[in-house]
Amino acid sequence: MAKCHFSAMCIICTVVSIVSVSILVGLWTYQFLSFADQTRSRTEAPDSRCLPECPLPVSYDVTLWPRLKPTNEGLYIFTGNSTVVFKCVKETDLILIHANKLNLTADATLSALNGSPAPSITSTQTISKTQYLVFHLSEKLKAGEWYKLHTEFVGELADDLRGFYRSEYEVNGVKQIVATSQIRLTHTCGIFPCFDEPKTKPVFHITLLQERGTVTSSNAEEIEKLNTSVDGTDVTMSRFEWTGMMSSDQLTLIITDGTNVQPTKTKRKRKFTPM
Numbered sequence: 001m002a003k004c005h006f007s008a009m010c011i012i013c014t015v016v017s018i019v020s021v022s023i024l025v026g027l028w029t030y031q032f033l034s035f036a037d038q039t040r041s042r043t044e045a046p047d048s049r050c051l052p053e054c055p056l057p058v059s060y061d062v063t064l065w066p067r068l069k070p071t072n073e074g075l076y077i078f079t080g081n082s083t084v085v086f087k088c089v090k091e092t093d094l095i096l097i098h099a100n101k102l103n104l105t106a107d108a109t110l111s112a113l114n115g116s117p118a119p120s121i122t123s124t125q126t127i128s129k130t131q132y133l134v135f136h137l138s139e140k141l142k143a144g145e146w147y148k149l150h151t152e153f154v155g156e157l158a159d160d161l162r163g164f165y166r167s168e169y170e171v172n173g174v175k176q177i178v179a180t181s182q183i184r185l186t187h188t189c190g191i192f193p194c195f196d197e198p199k200t201k202p203v204f205h206i207t208l209l210q211e212r213g214t215v216t217s218s219n220a221e222e223i224e225k226l227n228t229s230v231d232g233t234d235v236t237m238s239r240f241e242w243t244g245m246m247s248s249d250q251l252t253l254i255i256t257d258g259t260n261v262q263p264t265k266t267k268r269k270r271k272f273t274p275m
Contacts, residue, residue: 055095056087057195057202058146059242064191065209065230066157066164066179066255076157076166078179079105082192083150084202085113088141093119095141095149098189098196099126099133100163106152108135113146131186133193151193163190164253179210181253188248201245209235210255217254219243 066078084097095110104124112118119137126133141147157166157179167178181191189196206218209230216222216238224239 055195056089057084057200058087059085059203059205060192060194061205061207062192063207063209064164064253065235066166068166068177068179068211068214068255076159076177077154078157078164079152079154080192081150081152082194083148084194085146085148086195087146088143091140091143093137093140095135095137097133097135097149097193098131098186099153099193100131100186100190102133102153102155102190102193104133104151105154108152109150110135110137111148111150113148118147131189131196153192155190163187176257178257179253179255181251183249183251185249188251191251191253194248196248198247198249201247203245204243204251206240206243206251206253208238208240208253208255210238212236214255214257217252219246219250219252 061083062080063082064078064080067076070076108121108124110118110121119139119141121135122138123136124134125136135149155164157164159166159168161182163183164179164181167180169176169178183191185198186196188194204219206220208216208218210216212227212234214236218240220241220243222238223241224237226237226239228235228237
């Protein structure tokens, strides 16, 4: 029987080849698993509406402009913007905030209050089931740091008697439109993106834009009323004082042609200085 002879060099080359292939397979597997873990951490949001490790919001600065006349498509809408200042309580590369039936009209922006660069927002995701608006970040927020998130949005001023809605009545046969609010738990996120958790007690600074000649009311005293023009439309801008600390479902918003509207005031628990 013939004998097979292998040179030492042939054996060494074979061993080196096997080791090299093993290393390459190991590196590919490691990268694949790391990418899978990273993808899961960046795309999976909780299945529950309750925010895990809820960020701590301290203030909302909100401007709303309800249109009391329909668009060319027959829709009543409102536009607005909101800036929320919040404290990160746990490191995360996701910002989960509630938003229901709101569409962003511009890219959201994130900044850090300590002056250092904040992570950039790489993508945005909406989850209707849990009413989440998810912002994926380039890196993690730091626990204990304060951040500011700004959003611009549009929503429908529907007649469904919830959140920010429209009500209609007639005066001498002429239809009148009122924009008002009826807020229960989880309704505020249909007005502006917010951490809609009853346990949080931020303060609110509300600005309302409305047709000339209408009357507005909110939770705090009106401190400024100014006739101005926005996007070529003449409006009246009403600014209200900062509210006391309260949950988001206590917010009150009214725009009407009546003159007997009284503001719903909240008890001020402390003097607030905006960040």
